[in-house]
Amino acid sequence: MLGWEFPPFISGGLGTACFGLTKAMNQLGVDVTFVLPKCVDPSLATHVRLLTPGALASSSSTQAPASGLEHVTIRTVDSLLDPYGRPSEYRQRLEAILHEKERKHRISAEHGRDVLAAFEAGGLGSFPAVEHYGGDMFAEVQRYAREAVRLAMECDFDVVHAHDWMTYPAGIAVAAVTGRPLIVHVHSTEFDRSGEHVNQGIYDIERRGMHAADRVIAVSHLTRNIILTHYGVTGQKVEVVYNGVEREGRARTPYVPTPIRREEKIVLFLGRITMQKGPEYFLMAAKKVLEEIENVKFVMAGSGDMMERSIHLAAEMGIGHKVLFTGFLRGEDVQRVYQMADLYVMPSVSEPFGIAPLEALNHDVPVLISKQSGVSEVLTHVLKVDFWDVVEMANKIIAVLKYPPLQMTLREHGNFEVRRLRWSDAAQRCLSVYEDVCVRV
């Protein structure tokens, strides 16, 4: 399996999905070799449950059995890739790393700049400290592919399973070298992340991956439709496998009412604050809600490239004092914010699946999601709204805050429903896809 993020290096849904799926496969007794780029940036660390990071602490490409995952081998490739990165950000990160290296190795600033210039020209650096990293994101993706092939030669497997675009080239290469069938798993597409301002390079890689694959797994019918219409893949090749959610094993932290709760209701937005997640619709709905009721606060938990704009927007609307920005939350803080929330809102403009609402339901928080999300295909005991319909969104938010029986019923049924969405079912469906391609080949 060629993947992304694994605890403790998780920054979003993709890592959660890879982890959940792999763990469930492990329980089904499937041997999984999980290859992932080793993130060097510690700020990407997790808000999800931490596994012993000991296995990952060892150096690059050493074989390490993961704790609690006896059938899983995790192998890492040093890389700067992160699953939500844009080419420009990659560039910034590379510069930051170079800076760091410069400092450590006491290398003159001039020399460093030269290396950067060399990267700009497209050449790979010969400078010892940075030779691991490609000069731009695309080169890095290619380098990751080469590393993956090198790793693949050392182990034995029946199927190559690649998660999202950055691993597609690696998937294609490994499948070509070993002659094994390729499955690409689409957790999101460039159209979800960027709307109509698609990065052609990423699109090309995605398209090549989907066409080279023996099977494509989409996380929802919404995503499947995008794959069929925007990428021209034939329908027979594309299967839908919904994500699951992990029930929290540990006892819930006892609920301690905080003073803020006494007077004020809390409506929660939790996720990356980016175009895709629809933060401005959340704010517009908040404005409408505040016209009608006073005692409510809106919490935006997360970070992202639209955070600053969202703060300005809230201020411009005159609701700045009612909207709280918490920044990126992790661990206990996430638990706490869920405990305080009266309603979780996911106003995503385009959401291939959306695991966060399942987590909210797991925490007994009622959920309002946009109809433009894959998860709305599997959830019935939630409120649904078109992301652009802010009046209806506000109407529903107010209803939850105003009519306790609604909150009660949503919570009861929602929590019950979410228990039926299990990773083991998702793993089982992936397995049958595997069996299908293995027989065919």
Add this chain to the structure above:
Amino acid sequence: MPSVCFYFQVHQPFRLRHYTVFDRSGSYFDDFKNGGICRKVAAKCYLPTNRLLLETIRRFEGRFRVAYSITGVLLEQLERYAPEVLSTFHALAQTGCVEFLAETYYHSLSFLYSPAEFVEQIRLHVETIERLFGQRPRVFRNTELIYNNALARTIDAMDQFDAILTEGADHILGHRNANFVYRPPDTQHLRLLLKNYSLSDDIAFRFSNQHWKEFPLTADKFAGWINSVNGNGHVVNLFMDYETFGEHQWEETGIFQFLSHLPEAVLRHPDNNFLTPRQVVETYPAMDVVDVPHLISWADTERDLSAWLGNPMQSGALHEVYRLERFIKQLGDETLLADWRRLQTSDHFYYMCTKYFADGDVHKYFNPYDSPYDSYINYMNVLDHLKRRCNLLAAERAAQTHPTAQHV
């Protein structure tokens, strides 16, 4: 013997329009949708079925009979959107072979929350039926055949009914069957007619089901089942929604041919006949007392109230609407009273049902909303606005009686 007793329930609610918390208008009902549905059902069901039954009654010269319960809220809508249906019902009433039953005018669950309101709504319905069709109902059926001993006592105390119809639920009958006349405990004159749910549902639900082992159902086959009751019952009570004909079972399924051939097939056996509920209680004695301490209904397989009272939203909404009763009646404003009563129609609460919601079954078919949550939100927003209007009126009244208060 046996006699066949047909009763058809004819009802459409006043559906609410989409009403957000930001709305300030006092018009709550979706005239466009209600008119459209009324005309559609009239064209597919009410008109063709009425026509067919009228012909059949004439053909059999009095030997074929049926009974109807038409809700007040539907009569209002028919008057407005499809008056030709009213005239065909009127023509049916003129044949002397059609009996009209009494129920709560607003097809409400008022019995559960306000006995006074319950009785008022029955009176209103009886008057309306008498005015429109020239006969005073003597037999009562409650919304969704909801029934228990207490209901029988309330109806008995009104002293104007001979019988009540309800569901022939297995758990109230025990070893007995539904094909006899029974009576409630502690009453003398009142009789009970129980629905034969198996034969009723063969027509209402299973008729067009191709996976049913009896498919296709012919009039002769069904008449054979009726004949087999001979010797083990007096009457087969076939109670169903009138919309079964042409709306739930489409014309293409052959439901109209079935209905038109059934009287002939049943009457072919010399012992059989058709009776209306009132004739049934005049003809046959009560065989036993049926004790129903707990509420029953004709809904779903549970035959209980969980379709209207199964979750906190439903009980919350019902509680809220009946809490307004005293206030509304004190105000004495006709428009407010009518709006309030239209909000009591049981369908509003049925739409909020979360039972089976995830499986997408029969509940969904009748539901104008995408989800029970949407219907609850809509209903509560409307109810909230109705309260607001009441408060406003009360404040105005107070200002009029104490003019100085305005200036304070």
